[in-house]
Amino acid sequence: MEPGIIRVGLLGCGNVGAALAQLLLRDGDDIESRTGIRLVLAAVAVHSLARERPVDLPPGVLTTDAQAVVNDPDIDVVVEVIGGIEPARGLILQALKGGKPVVTANKELLANVGAELFEAANAGGVDLLFEAAVAGGIPLIRPLRESLAGERIRRIMGIVNGTTNFVLTKMTEGGASYHDALAEAQRLGYAERDPTADVEGYDAAAKAAILASVAFGVRVVAGDVYREGISAVTVDDIEFAGRLGYVIKLLAVVEKAEGDMVAVRVHPAMVPSTHPLAAVRDSFNAVFVEGDAVGELMLMGRGAGGMPTASAVLGDLLDAAHNLSCGHAGRTITLRPASIFPIDELRSEYYLSIDVADRPGVLHAVAGVLGSHDVSIRLMEQVGLGAEARLVIIVHPALERDVQACLHDLRQLDVVDRTSGLLRVVDSQR
Numbered sequence: 001m002e003p004g005i006i007r008v009g010l011l012g013c014g015n016v017g018a019a020l021a022q023l024l025l026r027d028g029d030d031i032e033s034r035t036g037i038r039l040v041l042a043a044v045a046v047h048s049l050a051r052e053r054p055v056d057l058p059p060g061v062l063t064t065d066a067q068a069v070v071n072d073p074d075i076d077v078v079v080e081v082i083g084g085i086e087p088a089r090g091l092i093l094q095a096l097k098g099g100k101p102v103v104t105a106n107k108e109l110l111a112n113v114g115a116e117l118f119e120a121a122n123a124g125g126v127d128l129l130f131e132a133a134v135a136g137g138i139p140l141i142r143p144l145r146e147s148l149a150g151e152r153i154r155r156i157m158g159i160v161n162g163t164t165n166f167v168l169t170k171m172t173e174g175g176a177s178y179h180d181a182l183a184e185a186q187r188l189g190y191a192e193r194d195p196t197a198d199v200e201g202y203d204a205a206a207k208a209a210i211l212a213s214v215a216f217g218v219r220v221v222a223g224d225v226y227r228e229g230i231s232a233v234t235v236d237d238i239e240f241a242g243r244l245g246y247v248i249k250l251l252a253v254v255e256k257a258e259g260d261m262v263a264v265r266v267h268p269a270m271v272p273s274t275h276p277l278a279a280v281r282d283s284f285n286a287v288f289v290e291g292d293a294v295g296e297l298m299l300m301g302r303g304a305g306g307m308p309t310a311s312a313v314l315g316d317l318l319d320a321a322h323n324l325s326c327g328h329a330g331r332t333i334t335l336r337p338a339s340i341f342p343i344d345e346l347r348s349e350y351y352l353s354i355d356v357a358d359r360p361g362v363l364h365a366v367a368g369v370l371g372s373h374d375v376s377i378r379l380m381e382q383v384g385l386g387a388e389a390r391l392v393i394i395v396h397p398a399l400e401r402d403v404q405a406c407l408h409d410l411r412q413l414d415v416v417d418r419t420s421g422l423l424r425v426v427d428s429q430r
Contacts, residue, residue: 004032006321007042009075011066011091012082013053016105016132017044019306020079020313022055037321043069070095077320079313080104089113096120096128101320101329105132105313111206111222114213118333127329129316134207135160135285137308138301139315144214144289145331152292153215155255157426160207162283162303163191163198164230164250168268169281172238172247178231190283200229201250201266208252211287212264215254218338220264226343228267237353237421240381240392246270247278248423257341265343270351270425344401346424349378351394352403353421354410358389362415366391369409373402388417394425 008024010017024031024041032038044057045066063069070078070091078095080102082088088109095102097120104110110117110133121128131141135158144153159165163185170181182199185191197203205225212220230250241248249271257263271278276298280286285303290296302308323330356362363382370377375398383390395403403422410416 004036004325005038005040006076006324007040007074008317009042009069009072009078010044011069011078011080011088013044013046013055013057014081014083015306016309016313017079017081018053018055019310020081021057023307023310023314025055025058031318035318035322037318037325039317039321042075043072045069066091067094070100071098075100076324077317078102079317080106081313082106083108085109085112089117092117092128093120096124096126099124099126101127101129101324103127103129103313103316103320105130105309107133107203107206107210108222111209114210114221115219115335118335121329122332122334125329127320127323128333129320129330130210131316132309132312134210135287135299136162136301136303136305137311138285138287138299138303139312140287140299141210141214142315142319143299144211145333148289148291148294149331151294153256153289154292155253155290156211156215156287157277157290158207158211158252158287159249159277159280159285160252160287160303161198161201161204161250162285163195164201164204165280165285166190166283167199168230168233168238168248168250171233171235172242173281175235177235178233199231201227204250204252204266208254208264208266211252212254212262212338213335214333216256216262216338217333217335218262219335220262220338220340224264224338224340226265226267230268232421233268233423234421236390237351237423240353241270241351241423242273244270244379244394245273246425247273249277249280251277251426257345259339261339261341263341263343263346265346268423270423272427275426344399344404346400347397348400349394349397349425349427350403351392351421351423351425352407352419354391354393354419355385355388355417356391357415357417358384358387359415362389363391365413365415366410369413370395370406372409373406374398375402375406
């Protein structure tokens with residue numbers, strides 16, 4: 001390694017990879033003048049050499065042999081932006097075992113086999129950095145790992161998926177249906193042709209697993225995260241929430257629970273309109289951190305997109321380059337086994353929407369079911385629907401298992417046509 005020069009091997013040249021390459025080639029002189037480090041794009045591994053790319057790469061850097069890039073003794077740092085589990089996992093492990101720092105934006109990989117990668121990085125004495133894996137260009141992982149390393153974090157709540165936030169914003173502000181709002185997101189490029197990973201909460205769940213691991217030092221994988229998406233949220237739900245002073249958002253929540261347990265969940269929730277997260281619109285992301293000493297912090301910005309994500313990757317790349325030049329790795333992550341707090345034990349206020357026959361005795365029957373499970377009504381509104389009525393209820397803080405039992409029993413009543421909505425209310429999610 002030449003003093004002051006770091007040769008970068010880039011695995012993948014899609015949306016993020018091409019943006020990173022553009023930053024390195026365009027801003028290399030400025031980066032060197034500010035940091036004293038010259039980042040040289042030495043190799044770029046891609047699937048196809050023939051594909052057109054939005055960046056003009058130097059001659060000779062393109063290759064289809066990712067293994068050769070990782071094994072090249074002249075490559076100092078490896079950046080992985082391929083995505084998915086394999087071959088990314090094998091390539092990263094190979095680089096780490098070979099003593100090369102790795103920067104990755106791969107949330108799926110970290111949310112499933114992150115512990116294995118952290119162990120390999122610690123064993124090799126090199127960096128594994130992943131700022132871009134959660135919330136795109138928002139500086140989040142580094143503050144959690146460094147600035148807040150000594151903080152007793154109580155809870156993190158985040159809007160960490162831009163697609164769902166865009167859809168819910170259009171439903172809230174324009175009265176669009178879920179399907180119309182999603183179609184617009186797809187037209188604008190905010191949603192994939194198959195939006196399942198976003199709208200059903202899988203993307204946010206992977207990010208929640210990473211946040212829990214970093215914030216609490218426990219081994220949480222995506223499968224540990226309780227997950228609900230937004231496809232069941234209706235304009236009626238949003239309008240009722242608004243009348244009560246709430247906004248519906250898809251939240252990733254990680255928090256300390258009883259003993260050494262950690263609660264990790266993703267679901268739509270009613271957020272008070274006075275809460276900072278309620279004002280986060282369109283495709284923006286934001287993360288709200290609550291700690292014992294620091295109090296409340298919120299970080300907000302573009303949670304996706306080539307350039308914002310590449311900016312986060314570049315920050316990690318400079319950290320890795322600096323540490324490599326100094327001959328040491330940065331702060332390591334060691335994870336202990338996690339004890340996951342069951343969703344059934346969550347205590348919260350809940351919003352329920354129930355379509356019933358509009359005749360005498362119905363309210364008594366519904367209230368009787370709720371009371372039989374120790375669930376009490378805080379407020380209720382009845383909306384006429386012709387021969388039916390919709391009961392919209394918010395209950396006092398109750399256990400999740402009791403509310404779910406109420407829904408089960410309500411569906412058995414002959415006067416109940418459907419139970420169409422259940423939302424948790426943020427105020428009492430403690």
